[in-house]
Every structure is written in C-alpha cells, then in structure tokens.
Amino acid sequence: MRPPTDSMPPPTDSMPPSLLSIDSLGVSLGGVSLLRSVSLEVRRGEILGLVGASGSGKSLTALAVLGLLPPGAAVTGTIRLRDTVLTALSEPGYRGVRGRDVGMVFQEPMTALNPLMRIGDQVSETVRLHGRASRARANTLTREALTSVGLDGVAGAPDRYPHELSGGQRQRVALAMAIVLRPALLIADEPTTALDVRTQAQVLMLLRDLVQRHGMGLVLVSHDLAVIAQIADRVAVMQAGAVVEVARSGALRALHHPYARALLAAAEPAPKPLAAGLPPEDPLLEVQGLVREYRGRRRSLARAAPAFRAVDEVTLTVHAGETVGLVGESGSGKSTLLRAVLGLDAPQAGTVRLNGEGFSTARGAGLRRLRRRVQAVFQDPYGSFDPLWTVERLIAEPYHLLDTPPDAAGRRRRLVQVIEQVGLAASDLRKLPHEFSGGERQRIAIARALVTEPALIAFDEAVSALDVLVRGQILELLADLSRRLRLSYLFVSHDLNVIRAIADRVYVMQQGRIVEQGPTEQVFTDPQHAYTRELLSATPRIGNT
Amino acid sequence: MTARGRGAGFLLGASLTAAFIALAVLAQFWTPYDPTAIEVIDKLQAPGWHHWFGTDQLGRDVLSMIMAGARNSVGVALASVAIGALVGVPLGLTAAARRGAVDEFIMRGNDVLFAFPALILAILVTTVFGPGAVNAVIAIGLFNIPVFARVVRGGALGVWTRDFTLAARVAGKGPMGISLEHVLPNLTALLLVQGTIQFSLGIIAEAGLSYVGLGAQPPSVSWGRMLNEAQTLTVLAPSLALYPGFAILLFVLGLNLLGDGLRSRRER
Numbered sequence: 001m002r003p004p005t006d007s008m009p010p011p012t013d014s015m016p017p018s019l020l021s022i023d024s025l026g027v028s029l030g031g032v033s034l035l036r037s038v039s040l041e042v043r044r045g046e047i048l049g050l051v052g053a054s055g056s057g058k059s060l061t062a063l064a065v066l067g068l069l070p071p072g073a074a075v076t077g078t079i080r081l082r083d084t085v086l087t088a089l090s091e092p093g094y095r096g097v098r099g100r101d102v103g104m105v106f107q108e109p110m111t112a113l114n115p116l117m118r119i120g121d122q123v124s125e126t127v128r129l130h131g132r133a134s135r136a137r138a139n140t141l142t143r144e145a146l147t148s149v150g151l152d153g154v155a156g157a158p159d160r161y162p163h164e165l166s167g168g169q170r171q172r173v174a175l176a177m178a179i180v181l182r183p184a185l186l187i188a189d190e191p192t193t194a195l196d197v198r199t200q201a202q203v204l205m206l207l208r209d210l211v212q213r214h215g216m217g218l219v220l221v222s223h224d225l226a227v228i229a230q231i232a233d234r235v236a237v238m239q240a241g242a243v244v245e246v247a248r249s250g251a252l253r254a255l256h257h258p259y260a261r262a263l264l265a266a267a268e269p270a271p272k273p274l275a276a277g278l279p280p281e282d283p284l285l286e287v288q289g290l291v292r293e294y295r296g297r298r299r300s301l302a303r304a305a306p307a308f309r310a311v312d313e314v315t316l317t318v319h320a321g322e323t324v325g326l327v328g329e330s331g332s333g334k335s336t337l338l339r340a341v342l343g344l345d346a347p348q349a350g351t352v353r354l355n356g357e358g359f360s361t362a363r364g365a366g367l368r369r370l371r372r373r374v375q376a377v378f379q380d381p382y383g384s385f386d387p388l389w390t391v392e393r394l395i396a397e398p399y400h401l402l403d404t405p406p407d408a409a410g411r412r413r414r415l416v417q418v419i420e421q422v423g424l425a426a427s428d429l430r431k432l433p434h435e436f437s438g439g440e441r442q443r444i445a446i447a448r449a450l451v452t453e454p455a456l457i458a459f460d461e462a463v464s465a466l467d468v469l470v471r472g473q474i475l476e477l478l479a480d481l482s483r484r485l486r487l488s489y490l491f492v493s494h495d496l497n498v499i500r501a502i503a504d505r506v507y508v509m510q511q512g513r514i515v516e517q518g519p520t521e522q523v524f525t526d527p528q529h530a531y532t533r534e535l536l537s538a539t540p541r542i543g544n545t
Numbered sequence: 546m547t548a549r550g551r552g553a554g555f556l557l558g559a560s561l562t563a564a565f566i567a568l569a570v571l572a573q574f575w576t577p578y579d580p581t582a583i584e585v586i587d588k589l590q591a592p593g594w595h596h597w598f599g600t601d602q603l604g605r606d607v608l609s610m611i612m613a614g615a616r617n618s619v620g621v622a623l624a625s626v627a628i629g630a631l632v633g634v635p636l637g638l639t640a641a642a643r644r645g646a647v648d649e650f651i652m653r654g655n656d657v658l659f660a661f662p663a664l665i666l667a668i669l670v671t672t673v674f675g676p677g678a679v680n681a682v683i684a685i686g687l688f689n690i691p692v693f694a695r696v697v698r699g700g701a702l703g704v705w706t707r708d709f710t711l712a713a714r715v716a717g718k719g720p721m722g723i724s725l726e727h728v729l730p731n732l733t734a735l736l737l738v739q740g741t742i743q744f745s746l747g748i749i750a751e752a753g754l755s756y757v758g759l760g761a762q763p764p765s766v767s768w769g770r771m772l773n774e775a776q777t778l779t780v781l782a783p784s785l786a787l788y789p790g791f792a793i794l795l796f797v798l799g800l801n802l803l804g805d806g807l808r809s810r811r812e813r
Binding site: 342344367368371374375376378379380383384385386387388397398399400401445448 | 707708709711712713714715716717718727730731
C-alpha cells in the first residue's frame with residue numbers, strides 16, 4: 001500500500017528523472033480556449049491517471065503530447081519528453097517520435113486495427129515504418145511484443161486477422177503495436193472502456209506489468225476514477241480544460257475539490273436502499289424456460305447445421321414496480337434474452353407472459369396492445385435515433401402502437417409532458433438528435449419509452465456509453481421515474497456498480513444460463529456462484545484508505 | 546486530390562452538367578435550325594456566322610444536332626436511371642429488410658443479370674425487340690437494376706444495424722414501414738451519388754448503342770449516330786466527329802466530377 005499523502009510532493013533527487021513534463025500547456029481552437037495552463041509530470045516507471053468527464057480536456061491533453069491536435073489549434077506552453085521539446089517539432093519530426101518514443105492505445109480496439117491485415121504484419125509494420133530494422137529483426141521484435149502482451153498463448157496469433165480475436169485480445173494487439181519499439185512513454189486513452197469487467201482487469205494488470213518491466217511512463221486517460229485507481233500512482237483531475245487537483249492514488253478519498261469529489265461519488269454509486277417491505281405483487285413479466293438458438297453455417301449436406309444456444313432455458317420474473325438487474329459479460333446472451341422479451345425475436349422454446357397474457361405467442365392487435373406495455377432503451381445514444389427525424393417525431397414513434405392515437409393537441413400535451421419528465425424542455429422537441437449530448441440523448445430515449453405509458457421498460461446497457469457523472473444523473477432520473485410512475489425496469493448491464501445502484505433483485509447470466517439470482521445486496525455481499533465472485537472481484541472499486 | 550482540388554472539381558462538374566442539361570431543355574423548345582432539315586446545298590460548310598459549328602454532309606446544322614442530341618442523351622439516361630432506381634431500390638430494400646431466403650433469391654437473380662456484360666444485354670434486348678430509343682432505354686435500365694439493388698442493399702444493411710431500427714420495431718413497425726420511413730431517407734445521399742454515376746454510364750451506353758445502330762433511329766438525332774456518320778468523312782471533314790465526341794466527353798467528365806464531389810461531401 002502506498003503511503004497516503006494529500007498532494008503531489010515536490011520532486012526530490014531520489015526520484016527517477018522526469019520523463020514527460022508538460023509546462024503550462026494551453027490549447028485554443030478558433031478563439032475558444034480548450035486547455036488552460038495544464039502542467040503535469042510523468043517519471044520513468046510511473047503511471048499518471050488523467051480523469052475527468054467528457055469535454056474536460058483529458059483526451060486533448062493526450063493528443064497534444066502526441067502532436068495530433070486538430071489543424072488550426074493554437075498551442076502555448078511546452079511539452080518536453082526527456083530532452084526533446086515536442087511542442088517545437090514539425091509534423092515530420094513528430095512522425096519520428098510517435099510510435100518510437102511515445103506509444104499510444106485508444107479506446108476502440110476494432111477501429112485501431114486494419115481488418116484486412118494479419119496482426120503480426122500490423123505489429124511489424126510499426127517497426128518497419130520507423131526504418132532501421134531488417135525484416136528478420138522486425139519479426140523478432142514482433143514476436144517479443146506479442147509475447148509480452150500475453151498473446152503467445154493464442155495459437156498462431158501472428159497469422160490471425162483482427163476479427164478472429166476477442167475484444168480483449170484486440171486491445172492486446174493494439175498494446176503490442178504501441179510497445180514494440182520500446183517507447184519511453186505510453187499513452188492510453190480509455191483503453192478498457194469498451195471491454196468487459198474481467199477483461200478490463202486483465203488489461204489493466206498487463207499495463208501495470210509492462211510499465212514496471214520496461215520502465216516506461218504511462219499516461220492513463222479515463223472518465224472512471226475507479227478504473228484509474230486500480231493501477232495509477234498519481235491521479236490528475238481535469239475539469240473544463242484545467243487540472244484542478246493532483247493526488248496520490250492511495251489518497252483519493254481525501255480529494256477535496258468539489259468536482260473531484262463528484263467524480264469520486266459517481267465512480268462508486270451508492271447501493272440502492274432496500275425497498276421497505278415490498279408487498280408481494282402479481283408478477284408483471286414472466287419468462288419461462290426461454291430458449292433462443294442460432295443456426296450456424298451448414299458444414300456438410302449430411303448433417304444439420306450446428307446450433308448455438310444463446311439463451312438456454314432462462315426463467316425470470318419482474319414484479320410490478322420492481323427493478324430487476326440482469327448482469328453478464330458480452331456473449332452471455334443477455335441482449336438476446338432482452339430481444340426475445342421485447343418480442344423482437346421469436347424463441348424456439350419457452351414463453352414470455354405479460355400480466356398473465358402470452359406475449360411471445362401474440363399476433364396482430366393483441367401483440368400491439370402488449371407491446372404498448374413494454375418499451376425499451378438501447379445502448380448507443382448516437383445510433384438510437386434516426387438522424388433525420390426531429391425529437392418530436394422520434395418520441396411520438398411508439399404512438400404507432402395505439403389503435404386510436406390522440407389528436408394533435410392531446411399528442412402535443414403528452415409529448416411536452418414526457419420531455420419535461422426526463423428533464424428536458426418543450427422547446428427541445430423541435431430539434432434534431434445531433435444537437436444533444438450523449439446524456440441528453442438517453443433522456444430522449446427514455447421519453448420515447450415513456451410515451452405509451454408502459455408498465456415495463458427494458459434497458460440494454462443504457463448507461464454504458466455515458467461518462468460517470470452523466471451516468472449518475474441518468475440513474476437518479478430512472479429511480480425517480482420508477483417511484484413516481486410505478487414503473488418496472490429490466491436493466492441489463494455488464495457493470496456491477498451500475499446494477500448495484502439501481503436493481504432490487506439481480507440475475508447473473510453466464511453462457512446463456514442464469515447462474516445466480518437474489519436480492520441485489522445479498523448477491524453482492526454473499527455471492528454463491530464462482531462466476532459471480534469473479535465478476536465482483538474484477539469490478540474496479542476505489543480501495544479504502 | 547486536395548480538398549481544394551476536389552471542391553474545384555465539384556464546381557466544374559456541376560457547371561458542365563448544368564450547362565448540358567440546360568442545352569437539352571432548351572432543345573426541347575428551340576434550336577437554331579431544324580436538326581433534321583436536309584439542305585444539301587449547304588452541305589459541309591465550315592463553322593461561321595450562320596452555322597456556328599458548320600453543317601454536315603446533308604447540310605444539317607451541327608449545333609442544332611448537338612442540342613437535339615443532348616436532349617436525346619439526357620432523356621434516355623434519365624429514363625434508364627429511373628427504371629433502374631424504381632425497380633432496383635425496392636429490391637435492395639426488401640433484400641436487406643427480409644434477409645434469409647428472400648435476400649438470397651433477390652441477390653442471386655441480380656447476379657444473373659449482372660453476369661451479362663452491359664452491351665451484350667443491350668444487343669440482346671434490341672435484337673429481340675428491335676432497335677430504337679425506347680428499347681435502348683429498356684436495355685440500359687435493365688442493366689441499372691442490379692446496380693441500384695446492390696448499392697441500396699449494402700447501404701440498407703448498414704442502416705439496419707443501428708439501434709433506431711430496433712426502436713422502431715419496439716414501436717410496432719414492420720420491416721416495410723421501417724424501410725420506407727427510416728432506411729430509405731438515410732440513403733438519399735448514397736442514391737444521389739449512384740444516380741449521377743449511372744446517369745453518366747447511361748450517356749455512354751446510349752451513344753454506344755446508337756453508334757452501332759441499335760439506339761436512336763433516323764431521323765431522330767443522337768451523338769452516337771453523329772459519330773457514326775462522321776466516321777465515313779474523317780478525311781473530308783474531320784471536325785464533324787469532334788463536336789459529338791467532345792460533347793460526350795465533357796458531359797461524362799462533368800457528371801463524374803459531380804459524382805466524386807457529391808461522394809466526398811457525403812463522407813465528410
């Protein structure tokens with residue numbers, strides 16, 4: 001455990017020499033100031049966490065170090081890497097630095113890799129781009145890099161294509177590309193945000209391991225203080241383009257800047273208080289023995305195509321006014337289950353009943369009547385809306401389910417009512433989706449789900465794409481709406497911190513099956529299944545100090 | 546090309562296209578002379594005050610013929626793009642919305658149509674139904690169908706992966722409703738680009754068919770036929786081939802620059 005100290009101690013001679021020093025960096029674009037006198041230090045073998053909400057300037061700081069600022073950006077101050085003043089470099093000069101002296105890893109492991117190139121070639125390309133290495137030498141370096149990121153266990157790894165790898169493996173490839181030339185400094189921008197909790201924990205440990213083994217410096221950028229706290233030595237909190245506080249990561253609980261404290265609170269949302277003696281109600285949604293199979297590709301004419309069971313005899317119940325969490329990693333079948341529950345896909349076996357009526361077997365008018373009672377909010381706040389439709393038209397889309405839609409005036413009244421219920425203004429109805437931030441868009445998605453006065457709303461990773469502060473606000477809104485409108489939620493997420501904050505009861509799903517269920521606090525404090533315990537231990541928490 | 550170069554190309558393409566379309570529209574109402582009027586006395590005149598582009602071997606005014614040819618080209622290309630889009634777009638939308646066996650059926654049918662080279666297909670149609678402008682339109686339009694179907698299916702599959710189509714399904718809408726309300730409007734830019742490209746191919750195809758005698762029949766005027774007729778006079782009056790040749794070249798060039806410009810605007 002590191003000794004807790006309040007703020008950054010002054011550098012002393014015993015400390016390793018400074019690797020990266022940013023001195024009163026300012027960036028402005030088109031007269032708008034985006035970064036204001038940012039000063040940071042990273043030493044050899046040190047991990048600096050850079051935390052802040054979206055728009056706080058943390059990614060921009062990382063891009064400034066890499067010389068990847070958008071054209072037209074005006075830079076003041078200096079960035080120094082060892083003896084080189086990076087801010088004085090020309091673009092060709094920077095190209096020699098990137099990859100060789102400074103490695104970088106970004107959030108999206110799929111887009112960072114060329115889908116048409118074997119991963120071994122992609123890694124060795126980085127070597128050859130910086131010249132001076134023979135093909136044989138490049139191959140040796142590539143093998144070493146793939147081994148040091150733990151891909152040596154994957155059979156034939158260098159010959160695989162990105163699509164043949166999992167998200168975590170892809171991020172390891174991106175890491176291998178970043179470290180193959182042994183850069184002195186590594187910059188990782190939200191490297192684990194797109195990954196599952198267990199994979200996230202592995203990648204974080206790998207990062208820490210690489211830093212220690214190669215004596216690199218690492219700048220780890222994230223919106224989630226809990227993630228940063230896992231491996232960072234020091235944490236710099238950024239708000240509105242400025243560093244507001246720097247602390248040793250052992251002393252995060254002693255952060256005192258109000259914004260830093262808000263980030264701290266949002267990183268670990270409070271568990272939902274136990275409902276005071278919820279009266280046993282009739283079940284609203286009953287899923288019984290649900291099976292959803294996907295046919296694989298037929299391998300031979302003689303044998304039937306192999307089937308993959310995405311959902312394997314799942315039984316679950318949601319009562320009126322209750323929030324049920326469904327937790328599991330990607331590929332566990334939770335989204336497939338949700339689609340079947342929403343009546344979007346027909347199950348091969350089992351039933352979905354709503355208020356005792358068969359939902360999965362309903363057709364025509366009966367189906368539309370039941371659909372009205374179940375609405376949904378999806379993960380991607382950018383993909384959830386037709387970019388050409390106004391908010392008014394988008395929110396009103398579920399009116400399609402009504403046999404007798406209200407007249408124009410009644411409709412308008414209702415739309416104003418729901419948009420205000422989710423904390424937006426009536427004037428927002430005339431706007432287009434691109435005019436809103438991610439959090440506001442999820443509010444619009446909630447308004448769309450509310451418009452037909454449903455009994456149940458299903459959420460598919462609905463807060464996963466939001467940064468922690470916005471996530472906290474949306475969770476608060478949902479809890480409030482559930483109380484006021486007596487709504488039931490089926491809340492799907494891979495994030496246990498989120499599930500704990502919102503769910504009364506929780507189901508844990510692994511490989512298509514429910515492996516554990518129970519009241520949330522019980523499952524979290526006394527997990528019975530090994531998988532649940534694994535998920536819990538991988539979930540980042542800020543250590544108590 | 547640099548962004549600036551692309552912007553200039555787009556402007557040049559748009560102006561060339563607009564100029565030829567204006568010429569075609571004007572020819573609908575007025576040409577300096579009747580492009581079909583034969584005045585053998587005035588044959589093979591050099592360009593001058595009365596005949597800006599001169600006259601051909603039958604004494605027809607070349608400028609009037611170029612204008613009438615533009616009208617013919619634009620008409621044929623427009624009609625064939627319309628046929629391709631009206632049949633191909635619904636096919637592509639249906640294939641993407643239904644997937645599975647329907648998709649296979651439509652797209653394999655497309656492949657069969659695609660397998661015939663455009664000119665062979667056109668010759669087939671015109672030999673079966675006889676040469677003429679209308680049959681040329683049908684032949685070129687037939688060739689456009691799989692192009693539009695394929696492009697629309699690809700674009701539509703991309704739109705279908707986005708969550709708003711799921712939201713529309715939760716709102717009780719069926720695949721056809723979603724295709725019309727959400728998918729098609731999001732493909733307009735794509736269709737505009739493809740339409741421009743097919744339009745320019747239509748100009749070339751029409752000229753080609755008329756050149757070999759399968760397109761517009763006398764006395765109607767076509768750039769392809771003008772080229773054909775000028776061919777026999779290359780020694781006597783070489784400039785006669787230049788007017789229709791440059792008309793085809795400039796119009797197609799303009800359309801392609803316009804298409805490229807539209808595409809890069811869409812990607813931005």
